[in-house]
Amino acid sequence: MPALEKVSSNRVSTGSLTKYKFPSSSLSLPTQFNLFVPSSASPSSPVPVLFYLAGLTCNEDTGAQKGAFLNKAGEEGIAIVFPDTSPRGAGVEGEDDDWQLGTGAGFYLNATSEKWKKHYNMYDLVVKELPEVLKEADLGLDFSRVSIFGHSMGGHGALSIYLKNPGQYKSSSAFAPACNPSKTPWGVNAFTNYLNAVTRSSPPSEWLQYDSSHLLQSFKGDAHILVDVGTEDDFLKKGQLEPKTLERVGKEGVEVRMQEGFDHSYYFISTFAPEHVAFHAKYLKA
Amino acid sequence: MPALEKVSSNRVSTGSLTKYKFPSSSLSLPTQFNLFVPSSASPSSPVPVLFYLAGLTCNEDTGAQKGAFLNKAGEEGIAIVFPDTSPRGAGVEGEDDDWQLGTGAGFYLNATSEKWKKHYNMYDLVVKELPEVLKEADLGLDFSRVSIFGHSMGGHGALSIYLKNPGQYKSSSAFAPACNPSKTPWGVNAFTNYLNAVTRSSPPSEWLQYDSSHLLQSFKGDAHILVDVGTEDDFLKKGQLEPKTLERVGKEGVEVRMQEGFDHSYYFISTFAPEHVAFHAKYLKA
Structure with missing residues (x-):
């Protein structure tokens, strides 16, 4: 298991926010994340964990600095993990040319196309590797109680990850998520590039495995999902979010x-x- | 009275944050500021006003985006004005060479030295011009109820402005303020450059008029001042803040x-x- 390198640490709310770096096997690159841990956490009294997935062009700092989550998380005694939004410095041709693809735009999937598959595996990083690395580090986090939320592209990530892994997360929520990415521009662009789709259905089944509106249709068990979308959201108006498709399920x-x-x-x-x-x-905390 | 030009507006908390631009006569330049107004405000039911002064290298966005003030301000029904930290584009030689002087480092004073005095008058902007411009704009703000707070250089600004203008502000508070700038490096650097000091006392009386620890000694009436400083603040350790001098009064x-x-x-x-x-x-709201 790779060692976590501490990049920085700040006291905040009832605990502290620490930025870590480690060599990710999912990304075949080093990656950074921020971790808020309330001071009540300890190996003998571990606290539940909330993952926050940020949107396009953001990184591990955006939610920590601008989200105003930490006072409430500290009060509730909940840790928050803030991963980055993509690998950094993968060197894939064109990865820095379009804010909707490549750097800052990992879409929380595992790439299967030849061009992207070595590094662009944010799904595995968030769902498997980060929990393993954090468990190993013994920081007082309880990985039997995990939830996930996010914004925009990260809202898509939070909802789809929750729906693809029944039982692994207690709840999911999102601010202005891309709810139907197999049919909306950001998602179609990302899936076309990242995923090697061979099925003839339209959209391809390889895309549907990351589409929350599709996944919700076959989701078994109790759903605990909250979604907020602003009526004056320009991306809502441009058809990037489509919360109604999720609702219509x-x-x-x-x-x-x-x-x-x-x-x-x-x-x-x-x-x-x-x-x-x-x-x-x-x-x-139920 | 110059017209306020609306640059942008965002719904936030119980109201909205609007960025305005106008030609400032204090600065002889256009300047921008952010204004949070709770939706309860109206010309017939005006709300009290809190000024937030940011620190070195910051601008009118920093406190609005990272300060986490707005939910509480909305709940309390208080407006917040976020001015910039200096004139922008004054064209003074060297103004962009040092993060502690010039752009982003106006120190909330009126410059008197030949080089800086045309544009570097953040004191007049904050104390006189912004209240006048905002009153004229009739945005539902009650300028008989005003308080002021800030961070670091802006903490110095908030405390010194409060202490220099008894009765104009109801209260003042600061995060990690420079409490004794006539004797500490940031302040000495700023005052040496911005102020044309002719008195022979040391520090010159021209400096002491902006030094909160000095001003507090002769402050008449009830003081309402709250100061928070972190024990692990590097600038505290480097002697930039000196909260004890304020306390010792x-x-x-x-x-x-x-x-x-x-x-x-x-x-x-x-x-x-x-x-x-x-x-x-x-x-x-007393």
């Missing part, structure tokens, strides 16, 4: 709230941040 | 709290942000 336990006047920014996120942390706390 | 109504383990960052600020907003609310 009609699954119990999925709440989609349209928030009047809010946009796609962290001002929107920070407003509802305490409610989302409280939503997860309800399931993580 | 022994003035009633001045609370200086050393916060164990916290540093100089916005992680520190965001942790105590709700307490500071609540502190001001007590006086603004």
Whole structure:
């Protein structure tokens, strides 16, 4: 197991935020993440864990600095892991040319196309490797109580990861998520490039495995999902988010709230941040 | 009175944050600021106003994005004005060469030295011009109820402005402020450059008019001052802040709290942000 290198640490809320770096086997590259741990956490009294997945162009700092999650997480006694949004420095041709693909745009999937598959495996990083590395580090985190949330591309990540892994996460929530990426521009662009689709269906089944609206249809068991979308979100207006497709599945336990006047920014996120942390706390501490 | 040009606007908390631009006569340049107004505000029911002054290298966005003030301000029904930290594009020789002087480092004073005096007048901008411009704009703000707070250089600004203008502000608070700038490196550097000091005293009286520890000694009336400083603040260790000089004045109504383990960052600020907003609310809504 690779050693975690401490890059920086700041006291915040009722605990501290530490930035770690380690050589990721999923990404075949070093990666960084931030970890907030309330001071109540200890190996003998571990705290539940919430993953926050950020959106396009963001990194491991964005949610930690602008999300306003930490005071509520500290109060609730919940740790938060903030992964990066893609590998960095993979050297794939064109990876820095388009903000919607490549660097800062990993889409929380495992790439299968020849060009991207060596490094672009954020799904494995978030779902498997980070929990393993953190368990090993013995930091007072309880990986039997984990939830996941995110914003925009990270909202897609949080919902799809939750739905693909029944029982692994207690709850999922999202701010302005891309709910139907197999049919909307960001997702189609990402899936076309990252995924080696051989099926003839349209969209290909390789895409549907990462589409939350599709995954929700066959999701068994109780869903614990909260989604907030601002009515003035430009990406909603441009058809990137499509929360209605998620809502139309009609699954119990999925709440989609349209928030009047809010946009796609962290001002929107920070407003509802305490409610989302409280939503997860309800399931993580049940 | 110059017209306020709306640069952008975001719904946040119980209201909205709007970025404005206008030609400042204090700065002889256009300047930008952010204004948070809770939706409860109206010309017939105006809300109290809190000024937030940011630190070195920051601008009008820093506190709005990273400070975590807005949820509490919205709940309390208080507006917050976030000015910039200096003029931008003044064209003074060397103004972009040193992060401690010039751009991003206006020190909330009125410059008197030949080189800087045309543009570097952040004191007049904050104390006189912004309130006038905002009153004229009729945005539902009550300028009979105003308080002021800030961080680092902006903490110096908030305390010195409060102390120089008895009765104009209800309360003042600061995160990691430079409390004794006439004797500490940032302040000495700024005052040496910005101020045309002709008195022979040491420090010159021209410097002491912006030194909170000095101003507090002759402050009449009730002081309402709260200061938080982290014990792990590198600038505290380097002697830039000197909160003890402020404390040693022994003035009633001045609370200086050393916060164990916290540093100089916005992680520190965001942790105590709700307490500071609540502190001001007590006086603004008395």
